[in-house]
Amino acid sequence: METRTEYEKMILKEVREMPSEALPQVVNIIHSLKEEVLSVKVRHKKREAKESGLCGIWKDERPAAEIIKEIRLSRTGFGGRKVVL
Secondary structure, X not given: OHHHHHHHHHHHHHHHOOOHHHHHHHHHHHHHHXXXXXXXXXXXHHHHHOOOOOOXXXXXXXXXXXXXXXXXXXXXXXXXXXXXX
């Protein structure tokens, strides 16, 4: 618990050095940081607990180069299609 106490001391020192008019913004920043940390923990737990099963579910006999070429043609620009505006 000593490490946490040291961090708490550091944080309090920084907060005490802030101008009083900035303290409401500091509180908002701390709340926002806390929410983000907690939401990341929740998202991380959900990912570990449940797999989607979508990764690697199809099989394809084509070589990797051919698959990559198809992906590039279908997703880059207009895929080689001629478009007249």
